[in-house]
Amino acid sequence: MSSPNAKTMLAEIQANGVRLGKANPKLASIFMGKLAPAVLEDGVLSHREKELIALGIAIASQCEYCIVVHADKALKAGITREEIGEVCGVAALMGGGPALMYSARAMEIVDELLAE
Numbered sequence: 001m002s003s004p005n006a007k008t009m010l011a012e013i014q015a016n017g018v019r020l021g022k023a024n025p026k027l028a029s030i031f032m033g034k035l036a037p038a039v040l041e042d043g044v045l046s047h048r049e050k051e052l053i054a055l056g057i058a059i060a061s062q063c064e065y066c067i068v069v070h071a072d073k074a075l076k077a078g079i080t081r082e083e084i085g086e087v088c089g090v091a092a093l094m095g096g097g098p099a100l101m102y103s104a105r106a107m108e109i110v111d112e113l114l115a116e
Contacts, residue, residue, distance in 0.1 A: 003105065006112040009068045048077045056087045059102045060095035067102065071109045084110050 004012070021028035040050050051074040058066035074084060088103035095102075 003064070003108075006068050006072070006109045007116075009065065010072060013065055013069060048074075048079055051077050051079060052083065052087050055084065055106070056091045056094075059088060059091035059106050060099045062095075062098055062102050064102070064105065067106050068109055071106060072113055075110065075113055081107075081110055081114065 017028065017032065021032075040047055040054070045053075051070055055067065055070040055074050058070050071084065085107065088106055091106075092100040092103050
């Protein structure tokens with residue numbers, strides 16, 4: 001079974017976000033408009049470090065949509081394929097075999113995004 005490509009998933013995530021925002025504007029405003037930007041901005045930890053953490057949690061949590069979003073954001077933040085590979089190792093350590101499988105999918109997604 002083939003997974004959808006990363007670009008298709010990003011477009012789907014955006015469309016679904018708009019759909020959710022129309023259904024529950026308060027939730028969208030709080031989570032995406034205020035919470036996520038505030039949490040991910042530079043602080044004691046840099047934005048880059050926070051994206052690496054978010055990606056590792058997405059992998060360990062087995063959320064393919066979260067993996068796509070945070071892999072894309074990580075690459076846009078200047079995080080390298082090699083750094084993401086190390087995050088995959090930590091996620092697999094913490095999440096076991098299932099996280100190892102999602103780590104492999106994460107690297108496939110990163111390669112798709114880098115191929116643009």
